Amino acid sequence: MGPAELLGVTTMSLTAPRRAALSEFVLRTPAVGPAVALVFAVVLFSLTTDTFLDVDNLSLVVQQSLVVGTLALGQTLVILTGGIDLANAAACVLATLLMAKLAVGGTASPVTLLAGVAVAVAVGLTTGGVVTAFRLPPFIVTLGVLTILTAASRIYAGGQSYPVTDGLLGWLGTRQYLFGQIEVTFGMGVALALYLVLWYSLTRTAWGRHVYAVGNDPEAARLSGIHVRRTLLSVYVVAGLVYGVAAWQALGRVPNADPNAFQTGNLDSITAVVLGGTSLFGGRGSVLGTLVGALIVAVLRSGLTQAGIDNLYQDVATGVLVIVAVAVDRLSRRRQR
Amino acid sequence: MGRRGPLGRSGRGVAVLLAGALAMAGTACTSQRTGRTGGAGPDGRVRIGLVTKTDSNPFFVALREAAKARAAQDGAELVALAGKFDGDNDGQVAALENLVQQGVNAILVTPSNSTGILGAIRHARDRGILVVALDTETQPKDAVDATFATDNVEAGRAQGRYVRAALAGREPRLLMLDGTPGGTVDEQRHRGFLDGVGLAEEDPRVLAKEPTNGDQNKAQQAMENLLQRAGDVNAVYTLNEPAARGAHAALQARGLAAQAVIGSIDGGCQGVRDVKEGKYAVTVMQFPKKMAEEGVRAAVEFARTGRKPSGFVNTGSTVVTDRPVPGVDSEDTAWGLRNCWG
Numbered sequence: 291m292g293p294a295e296l297l298g299v300t301t302m303s304l305t306a307p308r309r310a311a312l313s314e315f316v317l318r319t320p321a322v323g324p325a326v327a328l329v330f331a332v333v334l335f336s337l338t339t340d341t342f343l344d345v346d347n348l349s350l351v352v353q354q355s356l357v358v359g360t361l362a363l364g365q366t367l368v369i370l371t372g373g374i375d376l377a378n379a380a381a382c383v384l385a386t387l388l389m390a391k392l393a394v395g396g397t398a399s400p401v402t403l404l405a406g407v408a409v410a411v412a413v414g415l416t417t418g419g420v421v422t423a424f425r426l427p428p429f430i431v432t433l434g435v436l437t438i439l440t441a442a443s444r445i446y447a448g449g450q451s452y453p454v455t456d457g458l459l460g461w462l463g464t465r466q467y468l469f470g471q472i473e474v475t476f477g478m479g480v481a482l483a484l485y486l487v488l489w490y491s492l493t494r495t496a497w498g499r500h501v502y503a504v505g506n507d508p509e510a511a512r513l514s515g516i517h518v519r520r521t522l523l524s525v526y527v528v529a530g531l532v533y534g535v536a537a538w539q540a541l542g543r544v545p546n547a548d549p550n551a552f553q554t555g556n557l558d559s560i561t562a563v564v565l566g567g568t569s570l571f572g573g574r575g576s577v578l579g580t581l582v583g584a585l586i587v588a589v590l591r592s593g594l595t596q597a598g599i600d601n602l603y604q605d606v607a608t609g610v611l612v613i614v615a616v617a618v619d620r621l622s623r624r625r626q627r
Numbered sequence: 628m629g630r631r632g633p634l635g636r637s638g639r640g641v642a643v644l645l646a647g648a649l650a651m652a653g654t655a656c657t658s659q660r661t662g663r664t665g666g667a668g669p670d671g672r673v674r675i676g677l678v679t680k681t682d683s684n685p686f687f688v689a690l691r692e693a694a695k696a697r698a699a700q701d702g703a704e705l706v707a708l709a710g711k712f713d714g715d716n717d718g719q720v721a722a723l724e725n726l727v728q729q730g731v732n733a734i735l736v737t738p739s740n741s742t743g744i745l746g747a748i749r750h751a752r753d754r755g756i757l758v759v760a761l762d763t764e765t766q767p768k769d770a771v772d773a774t775f776a777t778d779n780v781e782a783g784r785a786q787g788r789y790v791r792a793a794l795a796g797r798e799p800r801l802l803m804l805d806g807t808p809g810g811t812v813d814e815q816r817h818r819g820f821l822d823g824v825g826l827a828e829e830d831p832r833v834l835a836k837e838p839t840n841g842d843q844n845k846a847q848q849a850m851e852n853l854l855q856r857a858g859d860v861n862a863v864y865t866l867n868e869p870a871a872r873g874a875h876a877a878l879q880a881r882g883l884a885a886q887a888v889i890g891s892i893d894g895g896c897q898g899v900r901d902v903k904e905g906k907y908a909v910t911v912m913q914f915p916k917k918m919a920e921e922g923v924r925a926a927v928e929f930a931r932t933g934r935k936p937s938g939f940v941n942t943g944s945t946v947v948t949d950r951p952v953p954g955v956d957s958e959d960t961a962w963g964l965r966n967c968w969g
Contacts, residue, residue, distance in 0.1 A: 354721045449808030546743035550714025595725035601708045
């Protein structure tokens, strides 16, 4: 195992021969394929509908992908380690309820926000703790956590949803106009910042190299002196933090905390991760790919609606794309071996 | 672990992805796009968006199919969208936004969350789009231009009155199989039923209340568990027909089917057949096709004349049973089978 494998595959190899540069770049940057698909979809819908290519609509598409995109960011971290997180959206929903209910009860809004994020981090810490301490498969652990959190949310909510009027909790939905034209929300800025921070951490720090190494081959990682358990635990905690931010994003988008929300958020986030070129086998992928993956889903929804196509056909399209993305991953994996 | 293989394979991967996207988008565009051109349409076609709670529930399928048929008849184009599950407010918000962007004249929506959807509705109405709620009200009700729905309190009350009369003087020992906690419709039917049967929410004769999400399996399980501690039940409220089927299965398995009067609401064809077979005593039929047709009619009229519907329009409900009781107007299952949906 050379250093390039340990680095993960998001960074370009420094030793690649020039003639191989393009192929190498595409292979080592799994986000390229999805990015091409995204551009292709945008161009296609721009040409075939009159309403898709429009500054307001493109802004809307980004806003529609913020919550799932943020959930998918945490999901990417877990999947990079070879795990999967079925409870991410449930943690996010519980956090929204905590924030909203505390706010209704008159708690100061910075405290409610921190409490919501803290509960999501606590969930991550617990999940990661169980996964590492007992060496249990994350699929099973998070399935259990999902069940518990769903029930906890319903118990806590007492069969109600909670409209949020608090300024800080809804702040991420605040609209601004760049150059007086382009509608942006603070949520976009926060999501972008979060993506950049994690992209940097994964590709430019020792922690990031460890995450990829653990996902590639935990045994090899251990032998090369990496604290595998500590790395895994840190991933679940960071993911929890990200889900806490997703909760804030959710309240910014729709100021209403509802225990029934985002029931398919876990699968939606996995869809975005897979479309973004991250391998479900771990050790391979990038957060920027996930960003693209989340946008692809929203672009399809919006574009196909503009084209007058019903919901069920939109789901078919998304499903086809997921299988194509996995097939591409498989092909390029085989080629690597 | 080898480093890297021959050139060009990853290029092929991208090509595969592109081809997939192309094929998918190509099919989509040719099969479903039926002659729209932007704005209100120089071709004069009225465009309507329909957003239901889900695509899977037969009630919403019936509503969607009726809306499509009526739209085709009126020469209007109808795009049908839906949430992924009952309660998917986020999905419904995105659907509304995308319909607004598409430039529809009117949106018909069955809100999954009566408050969570309000922002998206306001966004649409601010752009001059008619928004009509079907089946489920928003809170507040005047957030939409009009609501075409069953009066669910009244439907619940009819079920309650029937069950009380069918008990013929016996003291009620009631189990309630509810839907989803916090659902508007669930709450209205529940409240209406208690009013009709003449019991208060906290009355000790109400032995238990269980959420079932309107799902047959969950309802059966809930009923089995409830029977364990209250075997002397003689009246069962159910939120919908799948829940009633679940309740019947649990009662029958314990040989208690004869002692309890099960009531239900919906009027799906399967439900009417169940009543005919005596699985439960009564169902209160509602009329999703009427909601859809009235909704499309109002949307087309708005697009052509600018006239808006307003207020709550009750699309009605009818008690269907083969064992009529005094004091409750009802139709038999033969009528029910002619008028049922799904």
